[in-house]
Amino acid sequence: xxxxxxxxxxxxxxxxxxxxxxxxxxxxxxxxxxxxxxxxxxxxxxxxxxxxxxxxxxxxxxxxxxxxxxxxxxxxxxxxxxxxxxxxxxxxxxxxxxxxxxxxxxxxxxxxxxxxxxxxxxxxxxxxxxxxxxxxxxxxxxxxxxxxxxxxxxxxxxxxxxxxxxxxxxxxxxxxxxxxxxxxxxxxxxxxxxxxxxxxxxxxxxxxxxxxxxxxxxxxxxxxxxxxxxxxxxxxxxxxxxxxxxxxxxxxxxxxxxxxxxxxxxxxxxxxxxxxxxxxxxxxxxxxxxxxxxxxxxxxxxxxxxxxxxxxxxxxxxxxxxxxxxxxxxxxxxxxxxxxxxxxx
Amino acid sequence: xxxxxxxxxxxxxxxxxxxxxxxxxxxxxxxxxxxxxxxxxxxxxxxxxxxxxxxxxxxxxxxxxxxxxxxxxxxxxxxxxxxxxxxxxxxxxxxxxxxxxxxxxxxxxxxxxxxxxxxxxxxxxxxxxxxxxxxxxxxxxxxxxxxxxxxxxxxxxxxxxxxxxxxxxxxxxxxxxxxxxxxxxxxxxxxxxxxxxxxxxxxxxxxxxxxxxxxxxxxxxxxxxxxxxxxxxxxxxxxxxxxxxxxxxxxxxxxxxxxxxxxxxxxxxxxxxxxxxxxxxxxxxxxxxxxxxxxxxxxxxxxxxxxxxxxxxxxxxxxxxxxxxxxxxxxxxxxxxxxxxxxxxxxxxxxxxxxxxxxxxxxxxxxxxxxxxxxxxxxxxxxxxxxxxxxxxxxxxxxxxxxxxxxxxxxxxxxxxxxxxxxxxxxxxxxxxxxxxxxxxxxxxxxxxxxxxxxxxxxxxxxxxxxxxxxxxxxxxxxxxxxxxxxxxxxxxxxxxxxxxxxxxxxxxxxxxxxxxxxxxxxxxxxxxxxxxxxxxxxxxxxxxxxxxxxxxxxxxxxxxxxxxxxxx
Numbered sequence: 001x002x003x004x005x006x007x008x009x010x011x012x013x014x015x016x017x018x019x020x021x022x023x024x025x026x027x028x029x030x031x032x033x034x035x036x037x038x039x040x041x042x043x044x045x046x047x048x049x050x051x052x053x054x055x056x057x058x059x060x061x062x063x064x065x066x067x068x069x070x071x072x073x074x075x076x077x078x079x080x081x082x083x084x085x086x087x088x089x090x091x092x093x094x095x096x097x098x099x100x101x102x103x104x105x106x107x108x109x110x111x112x113x114x115x116x117x118x119x120x121x122x123x124x125x126x127x128x129x130x131x132x133x134x135x136x137x138x139x140x141x142x143x144x145x146x147x148x149x150x151x152x153x154x155x156x157x158x159x160x161x162x163x164x165x166x167x168x169x170x171x172x173x174x175x176x177x178x179x180x181x182x183x184x185x186x187x188x189x190x191x192x193x194x195x196x197x198x199x200x201x202x203x204x205x206x207x208x209x210x211x212x213x214x215x216x217x218x219x220x221x222x223x224x225x226x227x228x229x230x231x232x233x234x235x236x237x238x239x240x241x242x243x244x245x246x247x248x249x250x251x252x253x254x255x256x257x258x259x260x261x262x263x264x265x266x267x268x269x270x271x272x273x274x275x276x277x278x279x280x281x282x283x284x285x286x287x288x289x290x291x292x293x294x295x296x297x298x299x300x301x302x303x304x305x306x307x308x309x310x311x312x313x314x315x316x317x318x319x320x321x322x323x324x325x326x327x328x329x330x331x332x333x334x335x336x337x338x339x340x341x342x343x344x345x
Numbered sequence: 346x347x348x349x350x351x352x353x354x355x356x357x358x359x360x361x362x363x364x365x366x367x368x369x370x371x372x373x374x375x376x377x378x379x380x381x382x383x384x385x386x387x388x389x390x391x392x393x394x395x396x397x398x399x400x401x402x403x404x405x406x407x408x409x410x411x412x413x414x415x416x417x418x419x420x421x422x423x424x425x426x427x428x429x430x431x432x433x434x435x436x437x438x439x440x441x442x443x444x445x446x447x448x449x450x451x452x453x454x455x456x457x458x459x460x461x462x463x464x465x466x467x468x469x470x471x472x473x474x475x476x477x478x479x480x481x482x483x484x485x486x487x488x489x490x491x492x493x494x495x496x497x498x499x500x501x502x503x504x505x506x507x508x509x510x511x512x513x514x515x516x517x518x519x520x521x522x523x524x525x526x527x528x529x530x531x532x533x534x535x536x537x538x539x540x541x542x543x544x545x546x547x548x549x550x551x552x553x554x555x556x557x558x559x560x561x562x563x564x565x566x567x568x569x570x571x572x573x574x575x576x577x578x579x580x581x582x583x584x585x586x587x588x589x590x591x592x593x594x595x596x597x598x599x600x601x602x603x604x605x606x607x608x609x610x611x612x613x614x615x616x617x618x619x620x621x622x623x624x625x626x627x628x629x630x631x632x633x634x635x636x637x638x639x640x641x642x643x644x645x646x647x648x649x650x651x652x653x654x655x656x657x658x659x660x661x662x663x664x665x666x667x668x669x670x671x672x673x674x675x676x677x678x679x680x681x682x683x684x685x686x687x688x689x690x691x692x693x694x695x696x697x698x699x700x701x702x703x704x705x706x707x708x709x710x711x712x713x714x715x716x717x718x719x720x721x722x723x724x725x726x727x728x729x730x731x732x733x734x735x736x737x738x739x740x741x742x743x744x745x746x747x748x749x750x751x752x753x754x755x756x757x758x759x760x761x762x763x764x765x766x767x768x769x770x771x772x773x774x775x776x777x778x779x780x781x782x783x784x785x786x787x788x789x790x791x792x793x794x795x796x797x798x799x800x801x802x803x804x805x806x807x808x809x810x811x812x813x814x815x816x817x818x819x820x821x822x823x824x825x826x827x828x829x830x831x832x833x834x835x836x837x838x839x840x841x842x843x844x845x846x847x848x849x850x851x852x853x854x855x856x857x858x859x860x861x862x863x864x865x866x867x868x869x870x871x872x873x874x875x876x877x878x879x880x881x882x883x884x885x886x887x888x889x890x891x892x893x894x895x896x897x898x899x900x901x902x903x904x905x906x907x908x909x910x911x912x913x914x
Contacts (some may be wrong), residue, residue: 058862062877085862086873089599094862097771103779105862115601191583195601225583232880236477236682252879257681345586
């Protein structure tokens with residue numbers, strides 16, 4: 001249920017200049033060409049946020065992604081410091097503990113685990129999104145605005161990466177993975193997990209067909225728990241190809257690693273949900289940061305190596321090129337069983 | 346009224362004496378404190394498992410491939426135990442026979458403990474990855490096989506995990522065995538030799554039986570750690586579908602859909618095994634008098650040194666320390682992880698990145714402060730408990746209960762204990778979540794069995810004659826402990842402090858769940874890097890942690906002293 005937007009709120013008319021779709025590290029974030037109008041209500045929130053002076057952001061993003069956002073945010077709001085905390089798989093447990101004990105902790109959270117927000121909401125643990133802010137209105141009616149307290153901040157992309165020392169003919173599509181040269185443990189794949197990569201495998205099956213997934217299994221790939229060790233194996237040459245790498249691997253390319261990255265389209269992107277917590281120590285600063293993430297400028301900075309959740313914003317790829325394959329959790333659990341059968345696990 | 350303690354096993358009937366009531370205060374208080382620390386989190390966890398008529402146990406039975414997971418767990422534990430016992434005992438005996446000038450080599454088998462588990466496994470992977478592992482690349486060159494081929498060794502297999510786990514557990518066994526061997530009296534070996542016994546017969550009939558407490562305790566700890574092993578299967582087992590109970594427990598406790606009840610239910614076999622092992626140990630060591638090697642007449646003489654003792658220690662050092670640490674150093678100095686070692690590209694950039702990380706110093710400070718505080722507290726608890734376990738005036742049932750409770754934490758995987766701590770200390774009546782105090786409480790609880798076992802293994806060999814002589818000379822209880830037992834146990838206490846400091850500064854499984862998100866410890870910093878960053882950064886952080894742990898261990902060992910006072914007489 002969406003909260004009625006109060007009358008008199010002026011919408012931001014920022015226009016982001018198109019910068020093309022880069023295959024290298026950074027997508028330029030075009031500056032806003034229309035100054036944002038601030039209502040008295042929002043000014044009061046901003047003044048209170050400046051007094052708070054700090055906001056704590058729990059996230060699952062790669063450090064470089066967050067650093068870009070923090071740098072841009074603090075340049076815009078110099079009186080508010082952002083403290084970032086990268087949370088791991090235990091995030092749900094600790095957020096519930098903070099809620100029940102009132103311990104000082106998160107002000108806003110961005111996570112991939114889609115169980116967390118509903119669980120906290122049921123316990124009254126979420127705060128409303130910044131309705132008084134200048135940017136929430138642009139999200140009305142979009143799929144990325146999930147409820148009045150949660151939105152998709154961006155999509156973490158996955159694509160194909162390969163070792164250029166081992167692969168002479170570049171890959172351009174998922175079909176190239178079935179080449180005979182990639183048999184016998186040359187391909188790195190993630191194991192299917194209901195809370196994460198199962199959606200990727202379902203996306204692959206949706207766009208490439210079940211026969212493709214079965215043929216991929218016959219290539220006898222090597223399995224990995226997460227993307228980071230798979231990337232390291234690719235860079236070292238333990239595997240020739242990875243189907244679960246992201247644009248962040250281009251940072252290793254910049255360090256001289258012999259890898260190349262291909263963003264296949266349509267692309268799968270893991271949705272990263274964003275919300276503020278009801279027990280926030282800095283509730284006003286949290287509203288300011290959430291509003292920034294809702295803004296086209298924030299979206300562009302956040303999506304430098306990912307996909308934005310808003311149309312009209314240029315990220316690594318555009319929102320329209322992403323298929324996150326959203327489905328009920330039970331479907332992911334059922335698919336994991338099917339996947340185990342295909343891959344003999 | 347005082348009672349003189351006579352030779353072991355002698356009891357006299359007595360009337361009720363108020364002093365007896367006072368005498369019982371300390372043991373009852375010790376049992377209550379230890380019991381509360383250990384049983385309260387376990388009780389909260391079992392409460393989850395038993396909710397809804399034990400539904401969690403029914404759900405646990407539906408876990409995919411549960412039978413294979415249990416068999417793999419047992420295979421991994423037994424295989425790594427065998428390796429650890431063979432190497433640990435060999436190294437323990439060798440270290441006690443080192444020539445005087447190279448006795449410092451006795452610390453080498455302990456050094457693998459200084460390497461964080463994540464880093465140790467990553468180091469093994471860098472050495473033995475089938476295609477790009479440094480050792481495999483060298484072996485293919487030696488064997489003249491396809492340089493771009495695979496093997497001959499694959500670390501990502503069951504046997505690879507067993508060997509890496511066994512080597513990691515070797516140091517634990519070594520700690521117990523060496524502690525026991527340090528108190529062997531060479532006069533016993535000389536007497537056997539004078540009676541015509543061969544060295545092998547002497548070892549089999551004299552040495553091994555005397556160090557039986559150390560062997561039993563060391564094997565028990567190694568077996569339970571092997572059963573609860575988490576890091577090696579997590580990092581190495583995915584490709585070969587090698588899954589153990591600890592992995593299944595972690596998935597239920599940390600990955601959606603989270604189910605702490607099922608996690609607790611899956612941990613129940615490990616908990617039950619821990620109980621069985623404690624009972625077996627009690628049965629195996631029921632007559633403690635026969636392990637006393639310190640007689641009232643003279644100090645124990647050390648075993649005869651031999652130059653050959655250097656060989657097994659040097660070999661172990663190369664395999665368990667030089668190779669994995671060397672791989673970490675190479676990768677830490679490189680811009681990215683590669684099969685090819687390009688020394689021209691070496692730099693300190695990764696170390697600078699680690700040093701510049703604001704979370705790192707917070708993690709180091711918190712780890713050191715919390716670990717030192719926990720070690721000090723748990724040494725007091727461990728000394729008291731080990732003394733009570735040797736108090737023959739206490740009924741056997743009481744000592745059995747105390748030992749049972751003390752040893753329980755080893756039987757519970759750290760990740761499950763972490764969930765128990767979270768439930769216990771984030772809800773009424775005890776709310777400690779979000780404070781550094783909760784970390785201290787958790788660390789003390791986790792280390793109680795280690796402190797008790799290490800001190801107890803040495804305490805057993807001292808017997809009760811020293812106390813009798815001290816009391817006869819007019820010294821009270823406190824003076825007996827301060828002037829007699831503490832100096833004799835100083836090496837064991839120092840060793841326990843060093844071991845626990847290392848274990849706590851590397852700890853992350855329990856810390857992940859119970860710490861506040863803004864509190865970093867070194868283990869969580871390293872684990873976070875492994876999940877999101879490059880191997881060079883992981884290697885640089887791991888080496889930094891090794892240096893800090895090594896400093897802490899060195900301080901502890903120096904404080905403990907290389908030899909007991911009587912060794913110098």
